[in-house]
Amino acid sequence: MVEVDDLAATTHVKSELERFLVAKMTHGEGDANNPLLWWKIHERDFPTVAKIAWDFLAIPGTSVSSRHFCAELRSSLKAKTIMQALLTKVWIKAGLLKI
Incomplete structure (x- = not known):
């Protein structure tokens, strides 16, 4: 059975991911030559996605x-x-x- 906290956390992460995907349209693609700078600027907006991005960028x-x-x-x-x-x-x- 799914606990309420787990459901809330999953919903929050899904919402963050949806905002990130929409942000690509509003914030632009960013500088393809400097993704580290883009994530430094936007990591507070998308903290969970940023952690995953930092793993890949590392x-x-x-x-x-x-x-x-x-x-x-x-x-x-x-x-x-x-x-x-x-x-x-x-x-x-x-x-x-x-x-």
Whole structure:
């Protein structure tokens, strides 16, 4: 059974996500070359989405494609699966996801 607090939190996050998606139209796409600055300006407007964005923006860039990097590890987990698991763990610890 869903608790009232869980339902309220889910509704709040959904509302925030909807506001973020609408904001792309009103605030513009932002500077594609500087997403860190955009999130620094707007993180108070969208705190939950900002936490998720910071997780993705913290991933270091590389000149090696993920396919090439993971070619030797084909028998183990895919890079996408590892990334999903790590981000899910971070989001659960931050209280953004409940299991």
